Amino acid sequence: MQSKELLIMANQHAYTLTMPLTEDLRTASLVPPTPGGNHAHWVVGHLLFSEGRFQQIMKGGENPFEELQSYFRGQSTPRSDGSGYRAYGDLLSSLQSQHQTVISLLQTLTEDELDRPSQGCPPGFEPFFGTWRHVFLMRSMHWMIHRGQLADCRRAAGREPLLA
Numbered sequence: 001m002q003s004k005e006l007l008i009m010a011n012q013h014a015y016t017l018t019m020p021l022t023e024d025l026r027t028a029s030l031v032p033p034t035p036g037g038n039h040a041h042w043v044v045g046h047l048l049f050s051e052g053r054f055q056q057i058m059k060g061g062e063n064p065f066e067e068l069q070s071y072f073r074g075q076s077t078p079r080s081d082g083s084g085y086r087a088y089g090d091l092l093s094s095l096q097s098q099h100q101t102v103i104s105l106l107q108t109l110t111e112d113e114l115d116r117p118s119q120g121c122p123p124g125f126e127p128f129f130g131t132w133r134h135v136f137l138m139r140s141m142h143w144m145i146h147r148g149q150l151a152d153c154r155r156a157a158g159r160e161p162l163l164a
Contacts, residue, residue, distance in 0.1 A: 002111055007136045011106065014143035015099050020162055021150040022092055028159075029088045030080065033152030040153045042078035043146045044091045045071055051098045054139050057129045060119030065094075106136060 025031075025040035032039045038046070049072040052065035063069070070076070071085055079085065114133035121129045129135050151161070 003133065004106070004109065004111055004114060007114070007133070007140070008103065008106055010140035011099075011103060011136060011143075014140040014147070018143050018147040018150065019096070021147060021154060022095075024159065024162065025150065025153055025157070026088060026092075028153070028157040030082050031153055031157040032078065032080070033149055033156050036078070036080075037152070038078050038146075038149050039080075040150055041082050041085055041088050041091075042072060042076075043149055043153075044088060044095055045085060046074070046076075047143065047146060048091055048095045048098060049073060050142060051095070051102065051139075054102075054135050057118050057120045057122075058116075058132050058135050102139070 022040060022044055029041040029044075030039050045068055049063070049065050049068040052063035052068075056063045068086075071079070082088075085091075109132070114131065114136070116132045118129050118131060118135060127134070128138050154161070
């Protein structure tokens with residue numbers, strides 16, 4: 001098996017395991033997992049902003065979701081009332097569409113093309129984002145990190161774990 005196949009599988013599994021939680025939390029999108037924690041509305045917005053950031057790291061240029069930065073960048077503070085946020089359903093729909101775009105791109109790449117140097121890698125982050133292969137790996141891990149937060153949001157909302 002080539003690493004490309006593993007990257008496709010990892011990114012598809014991360015999506016498939018995360019999306020049911022985001023869908024279930026439509027009716028509880030502002031319930032934080034802990035006081036001040038990352039509620040589902042923030043997580044979905046953050047994942048979408050990050051999708052653009054990953055694209056920016058790989059190809060250089062601008063983040064196509066830059067307008068989300070002030071609300072959803074890393075280290076931003078979730079707003080408990082969601083004020084100023086785009087509608088949860090709109091963010092979720094954009095995230096689903098962006099995921100399909102990423103998978104379509106990944107499917108077209110060769111093993112050699114995955115070793116392209118990232119054009120917008122922040123200095124010092126080369127082990128994580130230095131090549132396109134690195135970015136696709138980190139993307140799948142990023143989704144799974146936030147999947148855990150979504151599972152905690154569901155628990156805080158009084159919901160039983162979803163069966164896999």
